[in-house]
Amino acid sequence: MATTPDLTWIQPPSTGLCSVLRRVSRAPSRIWHARDLLFTGLARDLRGRVAGTVLGPLWPFAQPAMLLVVYGFLFTTLLSMKLPGASDGAGWSAYLLVGTLAWSSLAECATRGASSLLEGRELVRKLAYPIELLPLVPSLSSTLLLGSGAVVVIVLGGLSGYLPWNLAALALPVVMLLHLGLALGLAWSLAGLNAGLRDVGQILPLLLTALMLATPVFWVASPEVIPGIEPWLPYVEASPFTHLLDAWRSVLCAGRPEVPCPPLGEALASLVPYSLGALVLGRIVLARLEPLILDEI
Amino acid sequence: MSQQPVLEARGLGKAWRTYPSGWARAKEVLSLGALQSHDPFWALRNIDVNLPPGGALGVVGANGAGKSTLLKLFAGATPPTEGALRVKGRVAAMLELGAGFHPDLSGRENALTTGVLLGCTRQEMRRKTEEILEFAGVRAAADTPLRTWSSGMAMRLGFATALAVQPDLMILDEVLAVGDLDFQKRCVDAVSDFREGGGSLVLVSHSLYDVRQICDQALWLEGGECSGQGDPARVTGLYSAWYGDRAGQGETVRDAATNPGRDRPRITQVKVHGTRHEGAMDTLESGENLSLEIHWENPKAEPVQLGVTFTRQDRTLVAASGTQLDGLIVRGSRGVARLDLPCFPLLAGRFTPVVHMLDAKGIHRHHEKPTERDLLVTAGTRELGLVRIPSFWSLETEGQGDPIPDGVNQSPAEAKA
Structure with a gap:
């Protein structure tokens, strides 16, 4: 409930280190208190996505299923591209499919997160909506949709033999949580920056395209596949996005050993610091910019 | 029960930010506020308010006097730049009716989500939805998307939702004049009932009549500062006198x-x-x-x-x-x-x-x-002013000459006769 605790004086905000850290540490409890607001926003977002369509709530499942069919057809029948040590193109297409699904969700979180405060300005201005919830809603809904897409991939992939079932798939909730952390951290920072400086939103699509090309979404970071990549490997491996895609592939593609990815435990563990770091950093950026945002939007 | 004010403000002031150039803005944002490069634009200064439970504060003033800024501060939509304020209990701010509505969702869904936005829980709102649709008179259209509604219907739904939230403090910005006459009447009645039920109210209105009838204290803002505060009849009178015919516009007959x-x-x-x-x-x-x-x-x-x-x-x-x-x-x-x-x-x-x-x-x-x-x-007499006040002179004089009693205390009509 949006009741202010009794007898709290609302005073000019401070952006000093202590008060920012205090606000950052209170974020989980503030979000918990606003859970009704969050669920309502989430339900509205999910309904708004499919409002007016014929398939309605089936779309989140239909989309990944269609993608799976397209990728499967394209890479096993039309293009004969194979991963090293593979007999057919199924591994390569699974590698691409999972990479595309995870990346497009992350890019969506970044894009929608960046515009979330500007789009929700009426809520903030007229209804005093807590600003940290606005980027959280699209990040959460996008991560949930990615999760449902992953379930479709697991089920259909297993049934068709395209991606044989593997116990690693049980780690899906864990990788979703880590994905949400990274995506939300990104969304919080971008939302704050874009609300203060619209130029951020203009440069973002370019930045995301460059990041996508620099991240192993459509290529494999291995000298076997791309000769001459060695000097760049340390940079590729330092990127949080590489770790994110590795984690998703470890969970979903474990049934195809030819798909290059680290062992499940290692992949998830290496993503944890990135995910937590992004969350804290994103919340700090938003807390620092909050007084400015509340004056400007 | 304590008489702790529902709303209390001390030395409240708000400065918006203006930037001399885009680069100054970029510098401030990209440094995450470490390099402050904005100029303050004071919209409000030195405002003190003390609203006891059940009280109603009317805010009057010309456009740009700081009324909306004040309401935003009360609603918690923006923090103060100086001074402090505190609010006790649940606040429903209606700075704009229908803020937060989603055009693709149905009236029922919008009522539910907006109620939650205003501070209710989802369970509470599920119970109240029928009552809200009934009050707004939009039951027949309840399940069609809001974009197919008329703007009047949407505003009625907004008002009905905000009322149903049963806040401790309701903040209304010029929203009493929505809908047709019949609905206006029900709004006014609902606001009266809300106050009789112990609810507190902050009302911004250009209708001095509403402020005098509904409120028990008034605040007149002029250029962001308080120009008069206290009894509504006195404050609206001062405001009216100050603005002459400009202020009178709020009291002219409404078309409806x-x-x-x-x-x-x-x-x-x-x-x-x-x-x-x-x-x-x-x-x-x-x-x-x-x-x-x-x-x-x-x-x-x-x-x-x-x-x-x-x-x-x-x-x-x-x-x-x-x-x-x-x-x-x-x-x-x-x-x-x-x-x-x-x-x-x-x-x-x-x-x-x-x-x-x-x-x-x-x-x-x-x-x-x-x-x-x-x-x-x-007037056949030389009396000055707008109105004759009942008056009686009596004189005590010393020295020569007696006062002449003729004509004293006679009305002009009698005097002429």
Whole structure:
């Protein structure tokens, strides 16, 4: 409930280190208190996505299923591209499919997160909506949709033999949580920056395209596949996005050993610091910019 | 129960940010506020407010005086730049009706989500949705997307939702004038009920009438600072006097109230007795007897009040009389009321008598009808001002010469006779 605790004086905000850290540490409890607001926003977002369509709530499942069919057809029948040590193109297409699904969700979180405060300005201005919830809603809904897409991939992939079932798939909730952390951290920072400086939103699509090309979404970071990549490997491996895609592939593609990815435990563990770091950093950026945002939007 | 104020502000001030250039803005944002490069623009300064539980504060002032900024601070939508404020309990701010509505969602879904936005839980709102749709009168369209609704319907839904939240403090920004006359009446009644139930209210209105009738304290803002605070009648009077005819615009007849529907309470005819018809005006000598004969209809026979106001050309309200002041409530479906004004005390000037028909509480105006012609009052005496005040002189003098008693305490009519 949006009741202010009794007898709290609302005073000019401070952006000093202590008060920012205090606000950052209170974020989980503030979000918990606003859970009704969050669920309502989430339900509205999910309904708004499919409002007016014929398939309605089936779309989140239909989309990944269609993608799976397209990728499967394209890479096993039309293009004969194979991963090293593979007999057919199924591994390569699974590698691409999972990479595309995870990346497009992350890019969506970044894009929608960046515009979330500007789009929700009426809520903030007229209804005093807590600003940290606005980027959280699209990040959460996008991560949930990615999760449902992953379930479709697991089920259909297993049934068709395209991606044989593997116990690693049980780690899906864990990788979703880590994905949400990274995506939300990104969304919080971008939302704050874009609300203060619209130029951020203009440069973002370019930045995301460059990041996508620099991240192993459509290529494999291995000298076997791309000769001459060695000097760049340390940079590729330092990127949080590489770790994110590795984690998703470890969970979903474990049934195809030819798909290059680290062992499940290692992949998830290496993503944890990135995910937590992004969350804290994103919340700090938003807390620092909050007084400015509340004056400007 | 403690008398802790629901809303308390001390030395409240708000400065918005202006940037000398885009680069200054970029510097401030990209440094995450470490390099402050904005100039403050003060919208509000040194505001003190103390609103006890059940109180109602009316905020008046010209456009740009800082009213909306003040409401935003109260609503918690933006933090203060100086001073401090505290609010006790649940606040429902209606800075704009229908803020937060999603055009693709149905009326029912929008009512539910907006209620949660205003501070209710989802369970509470599920229980209240039917009641809200009923009050807004939109039950038939409840499950169609909001974009297919008329804007009036959406606003009614917004108001009904905010009322259903049952806040401790309700903040209304110019929202009492939405919807058709029938809905306006129900809004005003609902606000009265809300206050009788112990709710507190902050109201911004250009209608000084609403502020005087609904509020028990008023704040007049001018250029972001407090120009008057306290008793609503006194503050709105000061404001009215300060702004002259500009302020009077808020008190002129509303279009809707000049032309009510056929099934609404209305004034059918006003006859003026005691005057001479000269040109475009009815003339009357100050001190003569004036009476008005008011014919009215009230198809639903709801209890109403009648009132008459005299407004000078510059829209200054000079005098008023109402049935409620005489302890009368007008009942029935039609009738004639007669208002006698013996020894009419207004002095020379041109006045517009307006007959008002109001609801039983005297808040909602059903119909306002000016007399056919303005009233021109002439005065044969040298008395100054707008009105003759009953007065008695007595003199104690020393030395030569006696005061001459002739003419003292006689009205001009008697003096002439």
